[in-house]
Amino acid sequence: MTDLTLPAATTAVLVVDMQNDNLHPDGAFAASGAAAHAAEQDVVANVGAVLVAARAAGAAVVHNQIVVHPGRPSGGTNAPIFRMLGPESLLVGSWGAAAVEGTEPVGDELVLQRIRMSAFNGTALDTVLRNYGIDRVVVVGVWTNMAVEHTVRDAADAGYEVTIVSDATSSINADWQRAALGYALTNIATVATTTEVVEAFTRS
Template structure:
């Protein structure tokens, strides 16, 4: 909400597949599980945005079918159109989606800001491993309140 108030673009990245996941490569156990469970299928409950976090008018929506929000998506096109080189990244799967996106963003020359209390994953150990080790090398790890304060 604070980003919207200040005119900072809000970009939602949704992991979506079509029913049966045509064109979805099953080259990793995580991806096999998605197919086995019929998860993240466009138009189903499992692919809906979390209540209260739905895209609002003016927000951007980027769709992906890989762990990183960069791979095969329009993310970089949106960022260039908005003239942005700093990303505040929050969301699910700290040790997968958040980490992969942060690593690639850093490689591409973007400043990656990760408010650790705005991210989650399957368990505290995976979250801490990602935040305390991997992210320290590719991003500014901080807290949501610090980010909001810095935006003011």
Template sequence: AGGAPKTVAAASVGRNGALKCAPGYVLDASRCALIVQDMQNDVVMEGGAFASSGSPAHCREQNAIANAARLAAAARGKGVPVIHVWFIVEPGCPGVTMNAPLFEGLADAKAMVRGTWGAAPVPGLEAVAGDHVVEKQRMSAWEGSRLETVLKALGRDIVVVTGAWTNMSIEHTARTGADKGYYMMVPEDACSTMTAEWHTASVNYALQNVAVVTDVDAVVASWG
């Protein structure tokens, strides 16, 4: 009861077809950390660099910003550290290897440039006193960042991941975290991507194997 819920066959189906584990599990809040990843204006807001991808619409459909904000507030109330992971690049993307279409698209769109509106966190998910901020330049929150240093310093091994995009940064972060030995949890209603189809495919065919797929209400309830 004090650890992470067992990864078992999904026990419920969300309105979007997402398979989720049964609620009613208990988590030890002193072992948990919450990641809010890539919830930046360029990523999920109208007027952002990737608005034409459908990302803002799916974020609204998921109510992902409000759901993640509610989870963050609950986490702070239980002493669970909130870690904001932001994709931040310097003008011209120096140091970002152009070895994949995603990174090429980032440079072409001049997205997430430090100090710009696009790089800023979305309204409602700003870091507050006591939160941690980790910067990255890859899809995974672990790659080339200080995330693991922060988690080890805090003594946390159950990692709850929220944010965008489900089938990219969220999935990469969950996969790597599982490989590193962390218990990964993904409340899918606090995550979004470009379309419901992509989201559900990632949740049902990839994340099921590396994380406990759940929802915000169940995580909040698990902290008692």
């Protein structure tokens, strides 16, 4: 995809849920296959490469994290995905909720926390992006068929041009990854590789 264009001044990278519990081998959800698929995708290194290129180009980077607050289930129990969160996993301030090594925020990069699936739900993300002058976003992170997909859909509905990075995202297995990228998101976003995104930022 040599024609991918990512003008640094109007593009932001959205880093979704790159947290220890979500993809680290010692994380709360490792047994689900999430850690293994993240390793298979080399997602930490690929997200890191996208971030290096975006920062070098001067593009905005916004980190978004799903968290659990102590006490009552603030994230709700209305869906199976919410019921599997907490009380210990992704607890605010814990190692599990922290950014996985190699993808941490740098400098004044904004970190937004939320309790629902989409990075736009219950956060100031849309307002922040518009204040930054952003009209297109590059989405990286985990899990592709959950928070990443919700975020991509909401970004497109909000009017942003969206690129999802196929090898800088991961799920709990390759089948779920293929389903999300090949069926759910192919008509909503541009699907590109880490190499293509890095090259686009280098040209910007």
